[in-house]
Amino acid sequence: MRVLTDEEKAALRVESFIFHAVHHGQPEPTLHDGVSIGGFAEFFIERVVETLRGNRFTFDTGSTTLRALRGIEADPATFVEASKDLARRLHRTEGHEMPDGRFKRGILMVTVLSAGPRRFHSLIKYDHGERVIDIVERGSAAVLEEVVNPLTQNRKALQKSALIELDDAGGQLVVVDHSKRSGITDFFRGFLGVRRAQAEADLTKAVERSLRKTVQTHAAELPPEIGSQWRQRLRDIAARRREFEPDQFFGDLFGANDTAALRATWRGQLAANEIDGEQFTFDPDALPDTGPTRYRTAENIDITVPAAARDRFNWERQADGSVVITIRAGALTQR
Known part of the structure; x- marks a missing residue:
């Protein structure tokens, strides 16, 4: 997905919003015909922007979720029914309710947003504990208030989220899945019908490119043990951590040499190589050959x-x- 500029983030507007209760122990999800977002639009836009720090995916051919979103694009009047179909699919696996406790009770939020000419779809699974059924029975306005209040205290209650921008080839997604931060759970992958936009080997090589350029840019201020041995340090960190997380990796490699300028260059290089926000498992075979x-x-x-x-x-x-x-x-x- 093409990066949203600060101006586009500020211009984000909610066009359609609804939610449905899922995974609450009932055979079917609790569905709504409409939900007024009221004064909470800005709050949910902020949660959508947070998804931009996720991992990039593309749709598989034949994705049911892609087909549903294309239907909404073709006819906005189908938004509510399409959202209900998405909730039914999230609620079930192969036509059966999920009794094993793997998926926490919660709600599926479905949102259509725009920023100038760009249009986006947001799918968020929010874990809401035991209160979902009771709250839903009290009406949608009460649900929104109950949802927002605990969210301000526990952002990870937004367990799974996907921000989607459709295109001629299908669509591009940024996904955050707190159950598997370095990738995506099989369940959510199957629900969305997606695959990783870049293979782990390509992501590993992108880290190497980003690091090389960062070290070259700041060679004069970095100690020789970093400037001349960054490839070996990269290999050592990958062997120890196995999974790449940008801020953690930066701290491991640069340590006390952290400066605002160095961190800005690092983040800029991650963005230039289209891996800003990505978390993944290093591919050992793609790590640089340190040589002499x-x-x-x-x-x-x-x-x-x-x-x-x-x-x-x-x-x-x-x-x-x-x-x-x-x-x-x-x-x-x-x-």
């Missing part, structure tokens, strides 16, 4: 350290700014 590490001293002495001998090489900066280099070798040959 090369150094040059102020006296123009060149040192090449093969990857296999990296544990035999060490350097330490002294108080006067000089560097003591230690190479532990089994033998030394002059060439």
Whole structure:
């Protein structure tokens, strides 16, 4: 999905909004014919904007959700009935209610939004605990108030959300699934009918490109152990963490060298490589080949350290700014 500018975020408007109660222990969802969003529009727009920090997906051919959203685009009068069909599908698996407790009680919010000429669809599964049935019976206005109040205290109650922009090829989605933050649960994937926009190998390589450009941009201010060894540090972090989360990775790699300018460059590079907000599992085969590490001293002495001998090489900066280099070798040959 093309990034929303700050101006487009500010211009977001709700065109249609409804919700239905799902996963509340009944054979069928509790469906509504209409819900007035009242003064809560801005609140839900903010929740939609938060979804932009999610993972990118595209629709599979034959996605039932895509077909429903295309129907709404073709005829806005079908919005309510299409939303009910979506709620029925979310409520059930292969035609059966879900009694195993894997999916928490909640509501499905379906929203159509616009920002200038751009149109979006938002699907949010909000976990609402035991209160759903009682609240629904008291009327939709009461539900909105009950939903908004706990949301301000627990944003993760927005358990699953998808922001969708349709296009000629199908559509582009940004998805947040708190049950599997580095990807998407099989259930939500099946409901949406989607696949990851980029493979994990491509995402891993995009991190490498983003990191390389960030280090190059700030080479003068970064210590040599980062400037010359960032590839190895990337491999080490990937082996230890396995999953990529942008802020956590940044802290692991740059540590105390964090500056506002460095962080801005990093975020800018993530956006340039279209992985801002993405979380995923590293593909080990796509990580950079570290190869030999090369150094040059102020006296123009060149040192090449093969990857296999990296544990035999060490350097330490002294108080006067000089560097003591230690190479532990089994033998030394002059060439």
